[in-house]
Structures are given as structure tokens and as C-alpha cells.
Amino acid sequence: MSRDCDLLVVGAGAAGIAAAREALSLGLSVRVLEARGRVGGRALTDASLGAPMDLGATWLHAAQSNPLAPLAEAAGLELFNHDSVRDSRVWMGDRWAGAAEMAEYEAAERAWHEAVRLADALPAGERPLSLADAAPRGGPWDATLTHWEGPVIAAAEAAEIDLGDYLSTLLTGTNLLPREGCGHLLGTLARGLPVTFDAPVERLSWGGPGLRAEGPFGALTAGAAVVTVSTGVLASGAIRFDPALPQATAQAVHDLPMGLLNKIGLRATGEDRLDLPSFGGLERRLGEGERAMTFVAWPFGRDHLEGFVGGALAWETSRAGEGALAELAFAELGRIYGARAGRALRRDIRAEWDWGRDPHALGAYAALRPGRGGAREALSAPLAGGRLMLAGEACHATLAGTLAGAWLSGAGAAREAAAALLPHGILGRRPA
Ligand SMILES: Cc1cc2nc3c(=O)[nH]c(=O)nc-3n(C[C@H](O)[C@H](O)[C@H](O)COP(=O)(O)OP(=O)(O)OC[C@H]3O[C@@H](n4cnc5c(N)ncnc54)[C@H](O)[C@@H]3O)c2cc1C
Known part of the structure; x- marks a missing residue:
């Protein structure tokens, strides 16, 4: 049977x-x-502030195991070690944390992580399922740390995050910033690829020996x-799979x-840099149940501040619609700087x-529901003998x-699909 291509990739x-x-x-x-x-x-990567800013x-x-770091370097892109200039300021509600309080914060962070690991090591029955139930409470920095690890880093509330998965996916090692942006980096790595744009796949038939994708582009057949x-798109039903995805896969989508x-970028009006250095981090100490935005100031000496909001607060501002994130950002900065924040940052350009x-x-990205271990593996399990593979960030175990x-999930899925094409006589040689 003739086909349009060996492998169809949905999503670029x-x-x-x-x-x-x-x-x-692999040919x-x-x-x-x-x-x-x-x-x-x-x-x-957005350019509307006059300099590159990543909105995703x-x-x-984890630069040591990140396949994109050597690829970026080989492409001649500059990578900056953000950890070399870490300089965070913490607002205590009425003043900045001093050196002794910052040392206390660092010690509390080590103790927080140790407590979470100890909770994970408890015998079955006593072991908590969620990060929230494992995280210590009541200490002066515990709420701040739980908020950081949940909404800010994992994009979900700690109660919505599986404890074991949180630990398996903890990121260690160096954090690099591509000067021109991660979006720019991917654009560079995609050069020359056979991509059809504005081509949403609406239906994917995979019951026969080949696959058929349909959408506004027409139909395309592949081996x-x-x-x-994303699992969000899978759960939305935007792609109709025919036959439907197996129960185990559908359950994995639900569990992730x-x-x-x-993120929001706010541009300075003039010379006021709010007493923050380039790459300076800005956060507030939080009480139990409190939520906040965090900021990174003036990256690469550029004249914009980057704000981050995650978890439930992010969903709330998203639902509140146009302008809500900017309002939140100015309210957050106003708590610290008062009217100075409104004078230092433009509202019209963001x-x-x-x-x-x-x-x-x-x-943004998937969080594993508490107690649903195994879902990432189930999501990435080969379907139709490997001729249909789901891939993406949610599929990677660590x-x-x-x-x-x-990246690693996509490359691995392509190798699996290539191997599956062999018995169908589509490939002339076994992939390495
Ligand atoms: C605000 C934010 C900050 C982040 N920070 C970091 C960070 O600092 N470092 C980091 O490593 N990761 C970070 N991430 C996570 C990272 O962006 C994702 O993990 C990663 O980009 C996911 O890649 P993917 O290929 O799995 O999915 P995607 O990038 O979502 O790719 C899927 C593609 O499929 C396309 N698509 C959707 N539906 C269809 C359809 N029906 N037909 C055809 N195409 C379709 C989409 O348009 C998309 O291009 C961040 C994410 C966000 C949102």
C-alpha cells in the first residue's frame, strides 16, 4: 500500500x-x-519588549543530562550559567530578609527536602501519597518552600502532586539560559524539517496496517x-482517535x-531598577495557605522584569482573563515597593x-495525581506494536x-516506531 510517509509526527x-x-x-x-x-x-521566545523573552x-x-545543551552549543548559541549569578531577595512583609534570615531559609530548605525524603521512605500504609502530606508544616519557611516546590516549580498545588513522582522528577545540576531564548533554540533545531503549519490533526485512524490523519489539511497516510x-490536548478530545485509545492510555492521560x-514581562519606564541586580530573584515569605508571584529581574541586563505565577493562582488569573496577570503582578510588586512599582514599570508594554x-x-506541563504511579510509563507504552507512539514531556520518567x-521522549518514540515499521517491510534496514 502506498503511503505519504513512513512516519507522521503530530506537533512540532x-x-x-x-x-x-x-x-x-534513521532514513x-x-x-x-x-x-x-x-x-x-x-x-x-517573544520579542515585543525589545529583547528576547521566553514566555514558556x-x-x-539539569545541563549535565540535557541533550539540548550540546545541541545549542553545536548550533553556535550562547548558554549562560544562571546558577553563577543567583542572588535572591526575600520580602518578609515589611522589610527584606537579612543575611541571618537568608541562612535560616537555606537551612530550612535542606530540612524541608530531608523531611520529604523521610516521608517517602515510610512503610506502605504510613507513607503519604501527595507532596502536601509529606511536606513539613509550621516552621517559619515551610509554607514558602512548599509553595515554591509545588506551584512555582511543578506548576501544581502540592496536594495535587504524587510524592514519588515529585522525587523522581526533581531536577538537579546546572540551569543554563540560552541568551536568544529557548523558543529560538528550538526554531534553530527545527530548520529544514518537513513541517506543515496550521495543520491541526482532528482525527487519527490507527486500526489498520497504516495510519491516517485528517484535518483541514486534508488526509495524510503513514506507516x-x-x-x-500535551495531555491537556489529549484529554480535550481535540484529536479523535479511531479506534479510541486503550483504557490504560486514557487512564494515564487522566492521571497526568x-x-x-x-509568565509576564514588564518593561522599565526609565532608570529605576527597584534595587535589584541583573538576574536577581524576588520572592515573598509566605504564611500557610498564602500564594504569590515570583520574579527574575533584568535578565542579561535587559530592561524587563519577568514574573511567574503557578498552580491554582495561575488558573484563577487565567480564568479572570485579559489583564488579570498584569494586575496581579503590579499588586504583588506594590506590596513591596508601594507606588514606586507603578512608576518604575510600564503598564502599556508587556x-x-x-x-x-x-x-x-x-x-504548562503535567503533574501526576497522588497515588497514580506508573502513569508516565503507561502513557508512553507502544500502541499497535509501536506504530502509534505518544510522546512529550509527560512521558519522561525523570x-x-x-x-x-x-526531547528524549520524542527521539525514543521515533526509534520505537522505526523498529515497528520493519516487519511491515517499510524500512529496508534496522535502525541503529
Ligand atoms: C511558562 C512555562 C515555563 C516553562 N519553563 C521551563 C523551563 O524553564 N525549562 C524547561 O525545560 N521546560 C520548561 N517548561 C516546560 C516545557 O516548555 C515543556 O515541557 C515542553 O516544551 C513540552 O514539549 P512537548 O514537545 O512535549 O509539547 P509541546 O511543546 O506542547 O508540543 C506539542 C505541539 O503539538 C501541537 N499540537 C497541539 N495539538 C495539535 C493537533 N491537534 N495537531 C497538530 N499539532 C498539535 C502544539 O501546537 C505544539 O507545538 C515551561 C513551560 C511553561 C508553559
Whole structure:
């Protein structure tokens, strides 16, 4: 039977780009169908503030095991070690934390992590299922640390995060910043790939020997497919699978709902830099149940401040619609700087993207529901003997929620699909 291509890749984010590159390197013919008019997916570098700002993925985490770090360097892109200039300020409600309080915060952080690990080691029956139930409470920094590890880092409330998965996906090592942005990096790595834009797949038939994708682009047939859309998009039913995805896969999609993290860039009006150094971090000490935004100031000496909001507060501002995130950011900064914040930062020029309302993402990245261990493996299990593979950040066991996890998952899915094509006589040689 003649087909349009060996491998169809659905989505041109990190996982899709990696899958397409891997499949091409194995000698497969490839087509990539992307719903948006650009590559990069949840990596998006914006230029509206006059300098690059990532509105999605920002850092190359865990640089030592991040496949994108050597690829960026090979492409001649500059990577900056953010950890070399870490300089955080913590607002105590009426003043900045002093040196002794910052030392206390660091000690509390070590104790917090130790307590979480000890909770994980408890015998079954006593072991808590969620991060919230494992996290210590009552100490002067505990609420701040739980808020940081939940909404800010994992994009979900600690009560919505599986304890074991939190520990398996903890990121260690160096955090690198591509000077031109992560979206720019993915654009560079996608150059020359056979991507069709504005081509949302609406139906994917995978019951027969080949696969058929349908959408506004018409129909396209392939020997195998790697589908890289988020679990939010999978759960929304935007792609109708025919036959429906197996129960175990559907359950895994349900067990990996999307968390939300949104960013906003605010530009300085003049010379006032709010007493923050370039790359300075800004956060508030929180009481139990309190929520807040966090900020990174003036990256690379640029004249904008980047604000982050995650978890329930992010969903609330997303639902509140246009302008709500800016209001929140100014309210947050106003608590610290009073009217000075409004004078130092422009309201009329800002950069932001609401990943919660973005129909092609429907969130930032997936968090595993407490007690649902095994869902990431179930989501990435080969279907139809490997001819249908789901891939993307949610599929990676240790680098979930990151570009690196998405990249490795996409490349691995392409290798699996390539191997599956062999018995069907589509490939002339076994992939390495
Ligand atoms: C605010 C924010 C900050 C983040 N910070 C970091 C960070 O600092 N470091 C880090 O490593 N990660 C970070 N992440 C996470 C990172 O962005 C994701 O893990 C990663 O980009 C996911 O890649 P993916 O290929 O799995 O999915 P995606 O990037 O979502 O790619 C899927 C693609 O499929 C397309 N698509 C959707 N539906 C269809 C359809 N029906 N047909 C065809 N195409 C479709 C989408 O448009 C998209 O391009 C952040 C994310 C956000 C939102």
C-alpha cells in the first residue's frame, strides 16, 4: 500500500522536533503536522519588549543530562550559567530578609527536602501519597518552600502532586539560559524539517496496517505516528482517535492533568531598577495557605522584569482573563515597593502568554495525581506494536515537565516506531 510517509509526527514542539530529526537520521520519510503557525510548542521566545523573552520554557535544566545543551552549543548559541549569578531577595512583609534570615531559609530548605525524603521512605500504609502530606508544616519557611516546590516549580498545588513522582522528577545540576531564548533554540533545531503549519490533526485512524490523519489539511497516510500533543490536548478530545485509545492510555492521560505556569514581562519606564541586580530573584515569605508571584529581574541586563505565577493562582488569573496577570503582578510588586512599582514599570508594554487558554497546550506541563504511579510509563507504552507512539514531556520518567524530557521522549518514540515499521517491510534496514 502506498503511503505519504513512513512516519507522521503530530506537533512540532521539542518532542516532535526530536522525533522528526531522529526518524530522518534513521532514513525514514517524515511529515510533521503542526496546529500552530510556528514550531516550538510550549517554548516561545517573544520579542515585543525589545529583547528576547521566553514566555514558556526558559532554562535548560539539569545541563549535565540535557541533550539540548550540546545541541545549542553545536548550533553556535550562547548558554549562560544562571546558577553563577543567583542572588535572591526575600520580602518578609515589611522589610527584606537579612543575611541571618537568608541562612535560616537555606537551612530550612535542606530540612524541608530531608523531611520529604523521610516521608517517602515510610512503610506502605504510613507513607503519604501527595507532596502536601509529606511536606513539613509550621516552621517559619515551610509554607514558602512548599509553595515554591509545588506551584512555582511543578506548576501544581502540592496536594495535587504524587510524592514519588515529585522525587523522581526533581531536577538537579546546572540551569543554563540560552541568551536568544529557548523558543529560538528550538526554531534553530527545527530548520529544514518537513513541517506543515496550521495543520491541526482532528482525527487519527490507527486500526489498520497504516495510519491516517485528517484535518483541514486534508488526509495524510503513514506507516507509523508519533503524537506529541500535551495531555491537556489529549484529554480535550481535540484529536479523535479511531479506534479510541486503550483504557490504560486514557487512564494515564487522566492521571497526568496539566498544571499551569504563566509568565509576564514588564518593561522599565526609565532608570529605576527597584534595587535589584541583573538576574536577581524576588520572592515573598509566605504564611500557610498564602500564594504569590515570583520574579527574575533584568535578565542579561535587559530592561524587563519577568514574573511567574503557578498552580491554582495561575488558573484563577487565567480564568479572570485579559489583564488579570498584569494586575496581579503590579499588586504583588506594590506590596513591596508601594507606588514606586507603578512608576518604575510600564503598564502599556508587556509580554505574556496564557498557556491555560492556549487551545494547543491547555496548561504548562503535567503533574501526576497522588497515588497514580506508573502513569508516565503507561502513557508512553507502544500502541499497535509501536506504530502509534505518544510522546512529550509527560512521558519522561525523570525529566518530566522539561524540554529535555520532551526531547528524549520524542527521539525514543521515533526509534520505537522505526523498529515497528520493519516487519511491515517499510524500512529496508534496522535502525541503529
Ligand atoms: C511558562 C512555562 C515555563 C516553562 N519553563 C521551563 C523551563 O524553564 N525549562 C524547561 O525545560 N521546560 C520548561 N517548561 C516546560 C516545557 O516548555 C515543556 O515541557 C515542553 O516544551 C513540552 O514539549 P512537548 O514537545 O512535549 O509539547 P509541546 O511543546 O506542547 O508540543 C506539542 C505541539 O503539538 C501541537 N499540537 C497541539 N495539538 C495539535 C493537533 N491537534 N495537531 C497538530 N499539532 C498539535 C502544539 O501546537 C505544539 O507545538 C515551561 C513551560 C511553561 C508553559
